[in-house]
């Protein structure tokens with residue numbers, strides 16, 4: 246009788262990795278074959294990469310930003326649990342890293358790691374996340390397209406006009422973060438997440454008791470004041486125009502370039 250050859254752990258890992266990174270359409274997730282744990286009563290993927298990304302976010306983010314990224318991840322997982330068709334197409338590790346690392350450069354200290362003067366914070370965060378993956382022993386084995394999905398998901402997490410038409414991973418990363426804001430906005434999307442589920446997440450990772458909406462506006466105003474170059478032609482620009490004395494995007498806007506190209510400027514047109 247032939248003795249079956251035991252599958253080496255390495256081969257098993259390779260098979261699992263290949264299966265889950267290549268054929269992401271058939272299996273509802275979280276799959277019992279992927280390790281998972283329970284967080285705030287929610288079943289989440291639990292791999293060394295995911296744990297290390299969480300620790301990395303805790304190290305580099307303030308406690309309130311950390312709680313925000315954890316809520317975003319959990320809201321994202323809840324969204325997937327209410328949308329099996331989407332969930333069947335989402336790579337849960339990419340999804341977890343995209344959400345947990347999306348604010349690495351959202352830091353109001355110009356000397357913090359990952360911050361550049363000209364790039365918007367989403368792009369700085371995307372590069373920081375890609376660097377984290379590339380230097381992680383497991384991440385080194387990731388095919389480029391997975392790193393790219395994390396990069397895109399983070400870079401586009403505040404750009405619905407692009408993110409909503411991207412791959413399911415990028416789309417789902419967008420919604421994880423967006424549900425943090427849209428769930429209780431009048432008429433906002435809830436993506437099936439119930440009040441009870443949301444409250445469980447908020448109990449585990451509470452919001453700051455002070456600041457609220459004003460805190461968010463102060464945060465946006467900070468970028469417009471101290472990193473204005475990174476805000477022109479982005480969703481932040483109108484906030485700067487409204488909130489920051491002396492802020493002006495004139496001369497930096499796409500329209501200024503177009504007008505200059507045909508030898509016109511705004512005052513010529515308004516004449």
Ligand SMILES: *[C@@H]1O[C@H](CO)[C@@H](O)[C@H](O)[C@H]1NC(C)=O
Nearest residue numbers: 305306307310351352353357
């Ligand atoms: C900014 O980065 C520093 C150093 O990594 C960290 O201690 C601080 O909590 C970060 N701030 C925010 C708002 O995440």
Ligand SMILES: *[C@@H]1O[C@H](CO)[C@@H](O)[C@H](O)[C@H]1NC(C)=O
Nearest residue numbers: 496509510511512513514516
């Ligand atoms: C725009 O045109 C006005 C008059 O036509 C001129 O005074 C002004 O300097 C121009 N501005 C720029 C930025 O070229």
